[in-house]
Amino acid sequence: MHAVDIDLVEMTLDVMKYAINRITHRTPELGKPKKYEELRALVGDTITSNGIGGERAFELFRDVLAKATVPIDHPRHLAFVPAAPTRAAIMFDLVTSASSVHGAYWMEGAGGIFAENEAMQWLVSLTGLPAGAFGVFTSGGTAANLSAMVTAREHWRAKDESNIGEKALMITSIGAHSSIKAMAKVIDADVLLIDSEEELKGNELQEAIKGLSPQERKRLFAVVATGGTTNAGIIDDLEGIAAVCNKEAIWFHVDAAYGGGALAAPSVRAQFNGIEQADSITIDPHKWLFSPYDCGAIIYRNPELAKKAHEQEGSYLEIFKDEGAKGFNPADYQIQLTRRVRGLPLWFSLAMHGTEKYSWAVEKGIELAQLAGKMIQADDHVELVRDPSLSCVLFRRLGWEPEDYRNWTYKNHKEGIALVTPTKWRTRDGFETVARFCFINPHTTDNDIRLILDTMK
Ligand SMILES: *Cc1c(COP(=O)(O)O)cnc(C)c1O
Numbered sequence: 001m002h003a004v005d006i007d008l009v010e011m012t013l014d015v016m017k018y019a020i021n022r023i024t025h026r027t028p029e030l031g032k033p034k035k036y037e038e039l040r041a042l043v044g045d046t047i048t049s050n051g052i053g054g055e056r057a058f059e060l061f062r063d064v065l066a067k068a069t070v071p072i073d074h075p076r077h078l079a080f081v082p083a084a085p086t087r088a089a090i091m092f093d094l095v096t097s098a099s100s101v102h103g104a105y106w107m108e109g110a111g112g113i114f115a116e117n118e119a120m121q122w123l124v125s126l127t128g129l130p131a132g133a134f135g136v137f138t139s140g141g142t143a144a145n146l147s148a149m150v151t152a153r154e155h156w157r158a159k160d161e162s163n164i165g166e167k168a169l170m171i172t173s174i175g176a177h178s179s180i181k182a183m184a185k186v187i188d189a190d191v192l193l194i195d196s197e198e199e200l201k202g203n204e205l206q207e208a209i210k211g212l213s214p215q216e217r218k219r220l221f222a223v224v225a226t227g228g229t230t231n232a233g234i235i236d237d238l239e240g241i242a243a244v245c246n247k248e249a250i251w252f253h254v255d256a257a258y259g260g261g262a263l264a265a266p267s268v269r270a271q272f273n274g275i276e277q278a279d280s281i282t283i284d285p286h287k288w289l290f291s292p293y294d295c296g297a298i299i300y301r302n303p304e305l306a307k308k309a310h311e312q313e314g315s316y317l318e319i320f321k322d323e324g325a326k327g328f329n330p331a332d333y334q335i336q337l338t339r340r341v342r343g344l345p346l347w348f349s350l351a352m353h354g355t356e357k358y359s360w361a362v363e364k365g366i367e368l369a370q371l372a373g374k375m376i377q378a379d380d381h382v383e384l385v386r387d388p389s390l391s392c393v394l395f396r397r398l399g400w401e402p403e404d405y406r407n408w409t410y411k412n413h414k415e416g417i418a419l420v421t422p423t424k425w426r427t428r429d430g431f432e433t434v435a436r437f438c439f440i441n442p443h444t445t446d447n448d449i450r451l452i453l454d455t456m457k
Helices: 003-024 036-043 054-068 087-099 106-127 141-159 178-186 202-210 214-219 238-248 259-264 303-310 315-321 344-353 355-378 402-414 446-454
Strands: 134-138 169-173 190-194 220-226 251-256 280-283 296-300 382-384 392-397 422-427 430-438
Touching: 003 054, 003 087, 036 054, 087 344, 106 134, 106 259, 106 296, 106 344, 134 141, 141 178, 141 220, 141 251, 141 280, 141 296, 141 303, 169 178, 169 202, 178 190, 190 202, 202 238, 214 220, 220 238, 238 251, 251 259, 259 280, 259 355, 296 303, 344 355, 355 382, 355 392, 355 446, 392 402, 402 422, 402 430
Parallel strands: 169 190, 169 220, 220 251, 251 280
Antiparallel strands: 134 296, 280 296, 382 392, 392 430, 422 430
16 A cells, blocks of 8 residues: 555544544543633644644644533533534534535435435424425524525515515514524614513514504514523413414514424423424524534425525526426525535434434433422522523522622633533513523433532532
């Protein structure tokens, strides 16, 4: 064998060994961030005219850079929305990369897109949307929400030409994810926020619509409900909101980026009733469906409306519309053209484990939240802010100021014990800083919870 080939084989083996080692260790070291200057001093120049060699570059990643990251699948990473991709999905993410599949058009990506769509069919079945509903995998919840908003806005304009010159207006609640407001900027729409920290109810929505001026009412094109708020796991009154949207003929979007995984959990499924009446739904498999980053999904009741909004025209793209290339083109249903077949890792893992294993793993997160709630109630130094919802638990340490929560977070992180971050919860007197758990990893144990609660004593 040529010398260069031997190097390449060795490097491949090193990298695969690292990958296998990483995914078989369920409690990886909890890395700590370092300042740019520190990393720079440790790593030095890596981009040089002749290259530093794969061995050296890999060493730097393994020994320095990876240690300056927090593995989000650590069983005591309970901050933000953590992740816990299955080993099968991670391994297949490597296969997805190695296979060089272009996921925009059926013509090139048929086999990969076919598999993605099998997984998508299962997601769609969880929502209860009627036949004809379908979706596509996106880079995440933000891109999914944006794709839905563009579709809704274009549909609103197509329905009534006099809307073309109007600035669109949408209604959501203060519990909605920050990406809703951020993506409203992208489409230059106004957002009316209903001030309800608990679930948004149909009658509150109806009141808000009644309060609009005729001009504002004309501009109203969509309502965004949340199927599991990121902060507290609260599910809006989807049935009530659906009824209002139906009556008022407004696009009904459900952002279930975090909570959508719980559609697979029989114990809480009824709380999502009404979701089957949505016009579009966002679900992030990279949150609670155990896919590696990045993998979001947008599902439409009527995918043809998405196609009208997103299909791209171009002389070099025309071939994709030929009879010989016919099939499902993911590029037609969301904002991205070239795309990774990022639904493939989910497909492989689902095919390997079966859907019941997924239901088990999601139920486990809900059980952990209930268990943490009981442990908090039994302890003297902490108390629940509200009952756990989905896999989120908000609680307070009696006597603590915001400063104490901050110091506690940093101390646990620095000592490699856990990553748990505080959040804010609205009370009558303003915003209170409280502690928050979000459980995703089914391998988190009651000992992990005990250990963390004890660090608050
Ligand atoms: C996380 C989240 C998003 C954003 O999703 P990304 O995948 O981070 O882009 C949107 N909405 C909700 C409710 C979320 O929890």
